[in-house]
Amino acid sequence: MSMGGVARSIKESLDGVPIHVRQLSELFRKHSRKQTDSTDRVVDLDGSNVPEPLRNGWRTESRWTPDAVTDAGKGNRPDPGDYLSDEYMRNHLAQFENGATRIYVTRTIENYGPGNNQVPGNVTNTAYVFPTDQLNNLMNSVKSPQELSQSLGLPDDFFEGADVQLRDFAPDELDGLRLPSGNEGGTDPERWIPGGYLPSGIPEAVIDIPHDATGWANGDGVLDQSRWPGSWRGLTLPGGD
Amino acid sequence: MGIGEVIRPLKNSLDGEPWLTGHVIDAAEVRSDDGEGVFVRADRIVDAIEAQLVDARADEPEGELIPGTPLLRRGDVSIVPLSWEPPAGDPTRAAVRERASELWRGIRSACEYRHGAAQGVEVADAAHADPYRRELARHGVRRADWWGSDDRAIVLVVHGEPIPTPASASAVHVVPLGWLSTTRPTRRIPSVDLTWSPATYGWGRERLVEDAEERDGRVRAAVGEVGSR
Numbered sequence: 001m002s003m004g005g006v007a008r009s010i011k012e013s014l015d016g017v018p019i020h021v022r023q024l025s026e027l028f029r030k031h032s033r034k035q036t037d038s039t040d041r042v043v044d045l046d047g048s049n050v051p052e053p054l055r056n057g058w059r060t061e062s063r064w065t066p067d068a069v070t071d072a073g074k075g076n077r078p079d080p081g082d083y084l085s086d087e088y089m090r091n092h093l094a095q096f097e098n099g100a101t102r103i104y105v106t107r108t109i110e111n112y113g114p115g116n117n118q119v120p121g122n123v124t125n126t127a128y129v130f131p132t133d134q135l136n137n138l139m140n141s142v143k144s145p146q147e148l149s150q151s152l153g154l155p156d157d158f159f160e161g162a163d164v165q166l167r168d169f170a171p172d173e174l175d176g177l178r179l180p181s182g183n184e185g186g187t188d189p190e191r192w193i194p195g196g197y198l199p200s201g202i203p204e205a206v207i208d209i210p211h212d213a214t215g216w217a218n219g220d221g222v223l224d225q226s227r228w229p230g231s232w233r234g235l236t237l238p239g240g241d
Numbered sequence: 242m243g244i245g246e247v248i249r250p251l252k253n254s255l256d257g258e259p260w261l262t263g264h265v266i267d268a269a270e271v272r273s274d275d276g277e278g279v280f281v282r283a284d285r286i287v288d289a290i291e292a293q294l295v296d297a298r299a300d301e302p303e304g305e306l307i308p309g310t311p312l313l314r315r316g317d318v319s320i321v322p323l324s325w326e327p328p329a330g331d332p333t334r335a336a337v338r339e340r341a342s343e344l345w346r347g348i349r350s351a352c353e354y355r356h357g358a359a360q361g362v363e364v365a366d367a368a369h370a371d372p373y374r375r376e377l378a379r380h381g382v383r384r385a386d387w388w389g390s391d392d393r394a395i396v397l398v399v400h401g402e403p404i405p406t407p408a409s410a411s412a413v414h415v416v417p418l419g420w421l422s423t424t425r426p427t428r429r430i431p432s433v434d435l436t437w438s439p440a441t442y443g444w445g446r447e448r449l450v451e452d453a454e455e456r457d458g459r460v461r462a463a464v465g466e467v468g469s470r
Contacts, residue, residue: 030424073391105353107346111280112354128357154358188357189389190422217284217351 020058023066024050024195031191032153032199054195057088069194074187077194080179084195089179092196095203096177099170100129101136103152103235106163111217114167114228115209116185125213126176126184126206132168134203145237153191153198159237166233169207173229176208259337260325260439262286262344263309271336274309279340283347286310286321286413287355287395294319294415295390311444315434321413323348325439328409338407345411348397352388359386362396362421372432373420380435381409387421394421412437 028049058066064083072078080089104114117125130152142148145159158164179196180187184206197203213228214220259266263282265274273282289306306312306321313320324341326334349359362385363369367378377385383403387396393415400410414435419427 105350108350108353111284111347111350116354155361157361158358185355186357189391189418190360190424191357217280217347 018058018060020060020066021050021055024054024058024193027066027070027193028197028199028201031193049201051195051197051201053088053091054197057085057092057195059083059085066194069182070192074189075183077182080181080194080196084179089196092179092203093177093205095131095134096129096174096205097171099132099168100174100177100205100207101132101166101168101233102127102129102230104165104167106165109165109167109215110223111215113209113213113215113219114230115211115213117209117211124184125209125211126186127209128180128184128186128204128206129169129174130202130204138202139236139238142238148238151200151202153200153202164235166235167228167230168233169230174207175229177205178207180204180206256327257325257438257440259327259334260322260444261337261340262311262321262323264337264340266333266337268333271333271340279343280347280350282307282310283344284351287348287351290319290321290395290413290415291355291390295393295395311442313437313442316431317417318433318435319415320435320437321415322437322439322444323411323413324408325410326408341408341411345397345399348413349386352386352395352397356388356390356395359388359397360421361385362387371420372430373416376433376435383408389418389422392418394418396421 032049059082062083064078069077069083102114115125115127138151139148142151146156148154149156149158152158180192182192182194191199193199196205209229210227212219216223261271263274263277265272273279277285285307289310293306294312303312303314311322313322323344324337326337326341328334353359362374362377364374364377364382364385367375369375369378377398381400381402382398383401384399385396387394389395394417396414396416398412398414399408400412401408416433417427419425420430
């Protein structure tokens with residue numbers, strides 16, 4: 001079949017696809033680095049790259065579309081409850097019942113602590129986290145640091161020669177566990193999409209970090225890790241010894 | 242020399258005396274001109290970039306971003322020079338290089354804290370169709386990392402021949418997000434002048450020493466005023 005025929009066929013198949021699925025599909029495609037050729041881009045339009053729960057979790061009566069949420073910009077985005085169903089959010093957060101983990105660049109956590117509160121006008125101090133068990137599964141399944149980087153939406157060379165560490169937050173340390181609104185400190189405007197997933201399909205959430213969990217650069221001049229929630233864990237990269 | 246006047250491209254010629262933002266460099270040592278650490282300055286630079294060039298960029302004139310750290314304006318581009326490291330074999334150069342590396346790490350750390358992991362810019366192609374990437378290559382930028390902040394991109398650039406050759410200069414560029422974004426790309430990027438040097442703007446050793454002494458004087462005066470109350 002010619003490309004024109006494929007495009008027509010895809011277009012016809014989109015007639016019954018809700019607008020939010022189309023937009024989510026496009027967001028996942030645009031914000032992911034994995035799709036590289038035009039055939040993939042055409043096929044993506046069927047919405048197959050949108051996680052199934054998210055496809056069904058968008059409130060169809062919401063005035064917010066995925067594009068509108070993204071375009072509102074950091075600081076102006078709505079609460080996820082304005083466009084996601086309660087059941088979806090409940091199920092999403094249940095993925096964190098065994099704890100959450102975040103990957104930190106060592107110098108950054110030492111300079112600033114585990115939270116990201118430096119957003120003008122933002123009084124919260126939060127951290128993006130992954131479900132610990134899913135992150136562990138991912139780290140065990142990938143074959144190279146580059147594959148891990150791609151899966152986590154990080155630059156390909158992120159782990160090359162990098163001094164990084166994991167921080168595990170136990171279930172009782174997940175204060176304020178919630179879906180990200182996209183207004184949080186540390187939100188990457190180039191990659192963030194609504195719904196609690198990375199463009200690569202890995203689930204994410206945010207937790208509250210105490211304001212005194214600081215580092216060298218943003219606290220009282222001391223590095224007191226006893227104030228930090230969570231526990232340190234070394235990161236063993238795939239392909240390493 | 243006027244602000245917009247082009248000097249020699251960085252790639253082919255980098256001379257003059259070493260220079261490091263916020264520091265006084267003399268034969269004996271490299272020292273902060275206000276006593277603060279490199280990481281603290283890096284954090285203040287990024288804070289000021291966010292406040293003045295991202296949130297309120299239209300009002301910010303060329304001059305100093307924060308005391309001791311210059312700010313150049315080139316149309317849609319703001320340039321915050323960080324270091325200038327001409328070839329030299331003396332211990333001063335090594336000290337400048339060490340502090341410049343610390344500053345680079347500090348800027349990265351501050352940006353990672355605010356905006357997450359950096360993204361890389363492909364800068365190897367001097368014939369690139371995109372004027373900004375082309376200029377980066379023409380100016381000998383060997384590495385560029387960027388973060389999105391609102392509708393701007395903060396770009397940390399390092400000039401120099403490929404590693405292991407030491408870096409020759411570093412700077413932060415603040416450009417429209419669409420110049421680098423793959424999700425919201427700008428269709429037409431205007432030509433851009435990224436040239437600068439300490440000599441062009443008179444940030445030489447004497448000027449910095451004078452500035453530092455002036456600031457020291459103001460601090461002493463302020464302390465005196467407080468003490469006299």
